[in-house]
Amino acid sequence: MSVFGRVIYGMEHIQGLPRGDAMVNSGVIETPQHRGKIVTARLASKVPETARLSLQIQRTDSKAMQTRLEQGRSMDNPFFKYKGNGKLDICYYPPHVRIADSD
Secondary structure (H helix, E strand, O other): OOOOOOOOOOHHHHHOOOOOOOOOHHHOOOOHHHOOOOOOOOOHHHOOHHHOOOEEEOOOOOHHHHHHHHHHHHOOOOOOOOOOOOOOOHHHOOOOEEEOOOO
16 A cells, blocks of 8 residues: 555545455555556645645534544444444545635
């Protein structure tokens, strides 16, 4: 697994990269030609401001985010048969991101 940093928009492109079988060779794709390849990557701070997407990112200290995390910890909805142990896999609870209105 490669470390990408914090992807705040466009994660579907990262998730679209080929994956190996976790039970075989620790998930490493043995044939190099079948591996995904990232040709370029840029930090948003290195992209000219006029070319950047205008994104709104939910604050992690917001009441809405804290409520969402608490609901994930408690799993008190009747849908959940197994109520968990109160711990979260934070990968499943990223802040909401949207493209800002261009008003």
